[in-house]
Amino acid sequence: MLSPLKNLFYYDKEPGDLIEIFRIAYQHWAVYVGDGYVIHLAPTTEQAGGGPAMLMSVAYNTALVRKEKLQDVVGTDKWNVNNILDERYEPFSPEEIVERAESMLDQELPYRVAQKNCEHFATNMRYGMPESRQVQRAVDAVLGNMMMPRRNPVADLFVDMLQIARGNKR
Template sequence: MAEGRRDPQPGDLIEIFRPIYDHWALYMGYGYVIHVTDEGSSSVLASSASVCTGKAKVKKEPLEKVAGNDQWRVNNKYDRSRTPRPVNEIIRRAEQWIDREVPYNVLNRNCEHFVTELRYGEGVSDQVQDAVNDGTRATLIGAVALLAAMAARALLRM
């Protein structure tokens, strides 16, 4: 499926452009997405010192509500290197997670990891990986600031 489309199909990855980070969701059909949020979770973040770990709640909500005023696009960018599961399997697996609490860690269990696990069977997040892999001190400091900002923003937004 083409990257950058605005006509989502069930099973598509939706990238939502937040001011500091990108939020990811999975399109379920009929205008709805599934995504992880701290809304309704029993514990949110242990502390910023623990790299923003805690619990998140899986929600099925209208794409327009999740995106708000932020721009979004279909972005199945990992289709180039991974084979998506069949759409009916993606949706079936996604529906099993609705309203469940899941572990959250901005480095290896974030919103992008969650939806790529559903689509491909493997959780991947270039957003974090790119920031961590660039070995410059400024980038590492920026990555830490990004992670803290992502966690703070998630708390305020959801």
């Protein structure tokens, strides 16, 4: 039995599907357009298969919409089909998704890791809604940490002593 992260030759993919590629520190996203090709938004620093240069993408403010072989974009990374928002939004038809993505080919677009990244591009092509779950998870993690009450051991000890003095704590 194949794992959920199947290899390139055995995974069922259809035109219009979103492809999630697991890089070292993030996920790269692309739209499968058929015949082994994907269309994706990639900063000019991106090399086939990702690599260390991709970590520098945060320094760039534009990216290029490219059509490349899925195998070349994936390199040695794991990947899967992940139509991440199908339960939330009605996707366009496969033909319309491919047409939308192809209409963007070779365009240089604004690029911001938190607002206009490859996942935003891919979800916009499929649903007409540019969303990034990995950005949302990062924001939630940061805000969650900021909202967590900080423990102050001295203040805790003082409160404990007051409660003991009042007979509320043993």
